[in-house]
Amino acid sequence: MCTRVFWNGNQLAKLAGRSMDWPESTEPLLIAFGAGRDRDGGKLLDQVVIADNPLRWTSRYSSLITSVYGLGTVDGFNERGLGVHALYLQSTDTGPRDPARPGLHTGLWAQYLLDQAATVDEALALMDDVQLVMVGARGRDATLHLAIEDSSGDSAILELAGGELVVHHGPQFTLMTNDPSYDEQLELLAAHDFSHPSRDLPLPGNVNPVDRFQRAAYYQALLPEPGTERQAVAGVMAIMRNVSVPFGAPYGDFGVYNTEYRTVSDLTHRIYYFELTTSPSVIWVEFDKLPFGPQPVAINPYDDSLTGNVTDRFTPSDIGF
Template identity: 70%
Template sequence: MCTRILWNTNDLATLSGRSMDWPESTDPLIVASPSGRSRNGGDLAGTNVVGDNPLRWISRYATLVTSVYGLGGIDGFNEKGLAAHGLYLQSTDFGPRDTSKPGLHGGLWVQYLLDQAATVAEAVALMADVDVVMVSARGHQATLHVALEDSSGDSAIIEFVDGKQVVHHGREFTLMTNDPTYDEQLELLSKQDFSQPDRNMPLPGNVNPVDRFQRAAYYSALLPTPENERQAVAAVMAVMRNVSVPFGAPYGEFGVYNTEYRTVSDLTNRVYYFELTTSPNTIWVEFDGLNLAPGGDPVAVDPYDWTMIGDVTTRFSAAHVTF
């Protein structure tokens, strides 16, 4: 369970926010990878999980991502200002394996798009030539849909429904949570206009994805014109806190997961903000301050290191990354 919003209507920066809601720690690392890195879309911990014709590529762009279970990036952006976010969608159905297309396991889906595309349009086009394959990690299936945005403010949502790819491409697709499918979420949103919010408007307050979607629409519409980048980032983070799932909402009773962390991607200034919900500290990374020579090794920081606070760009160090 997660939420993503995009703020592409202010004059200072294109900003996106996401929350990661999950029943356990995803063992996140914030990983910076240079261009020129070889990857295998069928390899999962040394095992080929896609069968014949796995997708192989060499990354065109440097990336800054938060990893999930060591499989690959689940959230982040690349040097060109393209961001991608993988969110849970229970009804995901990638369909049967089509070996005529190179196979890409779901854990590397976000990473592949960030490695190879500079814009949303390029990322959407890439999807015509690959076959995404379901993968499991720690007992959880990668039933994902992906949100994309770039520094121009373009946006897309990609889902797989009944074995077929469904794409919503356009600047207007700024919100995303989980189930139901995006078509259904847009239909639910159309029943109440949140574009002109006021203090008397009834606001869904539950923690399920439908209520979070509507709440994200309401608070996004309230965002004031920022005077500077700091205000803009704080505004997006405030919305993400409003749509987070607080501790104490057990899955067994509510059918949702608590929020592990929140991020904000500033795609104009290439800064990545990260807030672990069990830490009082917000940290950030200035992409341009990283040393990412093409063909080099990835570097990382561990957000669970409680000494991390503020700008951690200089805290990156060599890390054993398997993707």
Template identity: 70%
Template sequence: MCTRVLWNTNDVAVFTGRTMDWPESTQPLIVGFPRGRERDGISPAGFISDSNPLRWTSRHASLVTTIYGLGTVDGFNEAGLAGHGLYLQETDFGPRDPAKPGVHAGLWLQYLLDQAATVAEALQLMDEIQVLKISAHGHDANLHLALEDIGGDSAIIEFAQGRLVVHHGRQYTLMTNDPTYDEQLKLLSQQDFSQPSSEMPLPGNVNPVARFQRAAYYSALLPAPGSQREAIAGVMAIMRNVSVPFGAPYHDFGVYNTEYRTVTDLTNRMYFFELTTSPNVIWVEMDRLKLDGGPIAVNPYDDSLVGDITDRFAPHDLPF
């Protein structure tokens, strides 16, 4: 369970917020990957097997948040492409086509960040590969992706009944979870939350439909920012509003607590991260990272982290 909000209509920068909602810690690391890294679509070694794995060498450096040490679920690259993997129960990647190189769902986003500079380029890459279903820690990686680029372009990528479904355009700024994006848009059209008023009833539930509608309502109310600081605060406020608080029996209806929130500033290549169990917001300036060697990383569960953590990154071995 997660939420993504893109703000591509202000005069300051292109901003995206996301929440990570999950039944347990995803063991996140904030990682800087250099360009030129060789990868394959079934790493770590022995995690899954496939007769035709995708193999590539990264064209772009990236700054990402990893999940379970097995792949990437959020982040952006130096060229100005960002992406976010969210859960979609109805995901169906379809039967294996052995003629297409395969990449497992945990590395799907990382592949696109490694190789594409824009949303359009990323969509072209989708014609050449097949995403493979995996499970980790007892959970299926039923993902759909939201992509955006420094020009404000956006796309939502899903697999429904084994078929690739893409919504491509600047207008696709919101995403949560089930139902599929077609159905979410139909539900949103029943009441125009993009035209908020004080009389409009606003859903307060934590389910994906309510969060989608609430994100639409508050996104429409964002004031024109006078600075990057104001814009970041505005997006983070929405992400807090659509987060799932601790304490209620959400597991009973398939919704989980929010583990962390991120805000990406694509224009200035900055990444803001808020762990829900910490009172501190931390951030990274990608342009200051030393990405001329191997991967470098920070563990956001380090209680000493606060503010700018760009200088706190250290070499870190990852299996992908």
């Protein structure tokens, strides 16, 4: 599940919010990777998942990310202000493997772009010669689509249909949830003018992806020009809370995944805000003060002692990807 909202229309900061909805804990870690890290897009930890012509690279940029199961990246941004957010999309279809093209498994898709691109344009160019390959973990396939944005306000949505990359590129593409495909989501949104809210406009209240998409559009349109950075972050975080699912909500046949956490990426000032649903405290990290180096450093947001600015709480990590 999950929701992403990009607020690029205010004068203070370019802010990207996301919620993580899943039926169990994703065991998130906040990890800071330094530039110069070698990666193999054909390996899932020590397991080879693409044997023929895997994509390999050395990271150009440092990044601050949230991991999933310790296997890959689902959220974060890099030193140049490129943000990436991986959300679930059941209809994702990577198509048959073509060994003539370098293969990149979907669990490292977000990290590859953070490692190598400074802007949305550069990230899209990176995809020209790469083939995404489906990978599974914990009994579920990483059927993902990506929302990317940069500190200039540019944005793009990337999906895979029939093995082909489908891209919606432009600063107007600020919202993303899950199924159906983005084309269909935009058609459904156009049927109601949620971008011009009024007190009499009926507002979808369900937790399914279509209702969350439309509700996010409504509340994003209500955001006033902020007077401070704190107000700007509060505005985006309020939307992410609005589209969240109560913790512990049953999913079963209803298909509802509760919200584990929410994040806001300030791409202008390079500050990362993280709110664990079961914690009373929002924590944040100042990217420019992190001790980037050859070895990653990390924190576990389930550490109950974390509160406020946790930049100095990162410690060396042996994370494997």
